[in-house]
Amino acid sequence: AQSVTQPDIHITVSEGASLELRCNYSYGATPYLFWYVQSPGQGLQLLLKYFSGDTLVQGIKGFEAEFKRSQSSFNLRKPSVHWSDAAEYFCAVARVDSWGKLQFGAGTQVVVTP
């Protein structure tokens, strides 16, 4: 069975500093990969996705993610964090044959300090 691991439950970062959120997946083939962001009490918004092609993916709000097949990872990065980036971030994967069903990681809560 596939699984998604986000090793960091909680990350605190200073405004203006860089941010990297880790995501590892377990699946025999290359899955479809997603990063979503959730503000408190709200739904999820898609930041970016990887289906195939260039392993460095650009998303909204200045985020990017890199797919590394050898490490089964899809880490999310942002060079300079803004206070509005404080939120919970979810990595999700879907198998090619999954009829669109997503498997989510447990999430990483990001706190931004002044």
Next chain:
Amino acid sequence: DGGITQSPKYLFRKEGQNVTLSCEQNLNHDAMYWYRQDPGQGLRLIYYSQIVNDFQKGDIAEGYSVSREKKESFPLTVTSAQKNPTAFYLCASSIATGGVNEQFFGPGTRLTVL
């Protein structure tokens, strides 16, 4: 504006009562999904539907029921058989079935059992 609406935003229920959560989308999407979110556990799939009048169980379907009589509507009923129903419930939809596509999320309904 196109999107997904969920109502109500907050819902309180007494033990032993059934309650129905509404999910409506005007995106003309074929597929719709219901997720449950608990702190520290990410999102877990309850039910999904790829087409009108058809739906499948997700990972945690026990104690829940759904219907898909119209393309734009996918209500979720939390029955009295659900042992721990207090949670945040998210509805999502995607453009096509039989493949993997971006899921768009509603704002969620927070259910509290008193």
